[in-house]
Amino acid sequence: MFKRWSLALLCAGALPLAAHAASYDCTRADTAAEIAVCDNPGLNRLDEDLAVQYRSLLRRLPPRRAEMMRRDQRSWLTARDSCGADVRCLRARYEERGARLNEY
16 A cells, blocks of 8 residues: 555656756746747757756856857747747757857
């Protein structure tokens, strides 16, 4: 009996994690691009990987370069959102951004 309850509690506790699989809270996704990323496991993984790369770079860059990268990120988000729910377009934007971040 205890094992069943433990398993049930473990599973119930894991449910909210699915809503946070992307680098943002998927329950608050409001653009077609954000929703598509949350709904597509491949895009979701690209988003997570890109977020890790971005945060890591921000911590290591000098302030001026970090600010430049933040401006680039805001521009990139606009370009990403212009894809709407087009998975191919979104995948291309994520791959391009990852390559761009490698230039820093």
